[in-house]
Amino acid sequence: MNSRAFWFAGSCAVVCLVAASPPGHCAPACEPSVSVEPVSAGLSRISISAPCFAGGHISLRYDSLTLVRVLDENGALTVLFDCYLGEKPPLKLTFPDGMEIQAQLRTIDLERVTKVALFWRGRVNLDLHAFEYAADFNDVGHVWAGAPSSRWQAEERHRRDKLGHGFMTTVSDGTSEGDQLEVYTFIHEPSQASGAVTLALDYESRARIPQEPDSCGTGLYADLEYRVAVWRPNGSVSRTRGSFAPLPCGHPSDQTARYNSKALPQLILTR
Structure with missing residues (x-):
């Protein structure tokens, strides 16, 4: 056209x-x-x-x-x-x-950021969680859809501690048509010597009480597939995919074990 x-x-x-x-x-x-x-x-x-x-x-x-x-x-x-x-x-x-x-897309700062994108298809909700520098749940460094931070907050934290920080640039709650997308963007500090960000995946719909019926047993999304793409500052992109094993209905995920850190890559920050 x-x-x-x-x-x-x-x-x-x-x-x-x-x-x-x-x-x-x-x-x-x-x-x-x-x-x-x-x-x-x-x-x-x-x-x-x-x-x-x-x-x-x-x-x-x-x-x-x-x-x-x-x-x-x-x-x-x-x-x-x-x-x-x-x-x-x-x-x-x-x-x-x-x-x-x-x-044709146009953007700024791609050479300063790492992006971790999680996407799936289905009327259920997944949450991508980032735990910066050994942050625990609900700490300032715990970034997710419920506490997404922002570019300005990440930059302010960087000015205070001279470390890179991130924020959620896109979040989905599973209600829209088409694919669902969540993206965590980490802004790097070039002089940073070390550090790590642990990423975890939560099948939030299946952890609800009561559970979403489509998310468990023989439900439509009981074995939901997801995909992950990671953009690095050097322009390289890696892609992986995974899926959730079916879980019987009436047995919600353990409130701690439900956060799967093996489903997503970990960001190791070194010069």
Whole structure:
């Protein structure tokens, strides 16, 4: 599909793409358009305008990941997209009538960060937990969806202790269509001599009391598969996958043992 790209001058490059309108599609006044703005910590701000599809569902495909989001009553949507595989994979947007726009991602600081992305498909919730520097549950260094921290908090902690710190850049709760995604982003301190971040995975839906019926026994997601991708500051990407063994219903996970640290890589920080 043809598209037109325009570059705007400024401190950050913004790429705007407008779909070529095939016969029978929207009039030019409401053709879908997409703009991409680079954001720090390896993020891209995606702004979508599609007046013809107000309230419609749009899919965003990035490599093997597919996210589904809903346009507002004006056909607009802004997404802070996590580039956990870098800028090279394009972002493919598909609108309700099948029209596609391919956007080139732009971001900042990928050479300063490690990203750990966890994604799965299903209406259940997984939580990625990061324990920085031997932090315990609910300590300041325990970062997860319930205490996501932020870029600004991570930078403030770095100013105080001269260590790298991280935060959750994307969190899912299992309620959206398409894939679910959680990403922990760690901002490195170049002069740091040593340190470690322990990562753990929690099948939160199965640990609830009462349990989610789909998460146990012979439920639809009893043996849920998940995938993990890790972006390193040198541009390398590693990928793994795993799955949960079925667990009988009525036997919730032990409140400590449920956090599986073997499911995710550990971040060893050395010069």
